[in-house]
Amino acid sequence: MRAVLDLLLLILRLYTYLIVASAILSWLVAFNVVNVRNDLVRSIWNALNALTEPVLRPIRQITPNLGGIDISPIILLLLIFLIQDIIWQYIYPNVY
Numbered sequence: 614m615r616a617v618l619d620l621l622l623l624i625l626r627l628y629t630y631l632i633v634a635s636a637i638l639s640w641l642v643a644f645n646v647v648n649v650r651n652d653l654v655r656s657i658w659n660a661l662n663a664l665t666e667p668v669l670r671p672i673r674q675i676t677p678n679l680g681g682i683d684i685s686p687i688i689l690l691l692l693i694f695l696i697q698d699i700i701w702q703y704i705y706p707n708v709y
Contacts, residue, residue, distance in 0.1 A: 614708045618700055625693050628664075632693075635661040636686045 638661060641647045647654050665686075672685040 615705070618705055618708060622697060622700060625697055629690060629693055631661060631664050632686050632690055635665045 638647070638658060642649055642654075642658065649655050649658055668689060669685045672688050673683070676684060676688065
């Protein structure tokens with residue numbers, strides 16, 4: 614059972630990195646530092662959007678419109694950190 618929890622924690626950690634990478638790439642695209650017309654950038658952009666958008670979209674529907682500021686990645690990261698803490702503090706010590 615600990616192996617399953619370790620795998621879940623690893624997946625959550627990797628997904629955290631994907632969310633941060635997606636946010637940074639969206640800033641780089643918005644400020645024209647990188648161009649989406651480049652094939653490599655477009656493929657990375659599409660991959661990150663395909664992995665993060667299904668989770669971020671419901672959060673965006675719930676949160677209020679703040680103009681140009683998107684706080685859905687922050688909310689998702691906080692939820693992931695909460696799940697990780699719950700696993701570490703409550704579930705992991707009770708599993709043998």
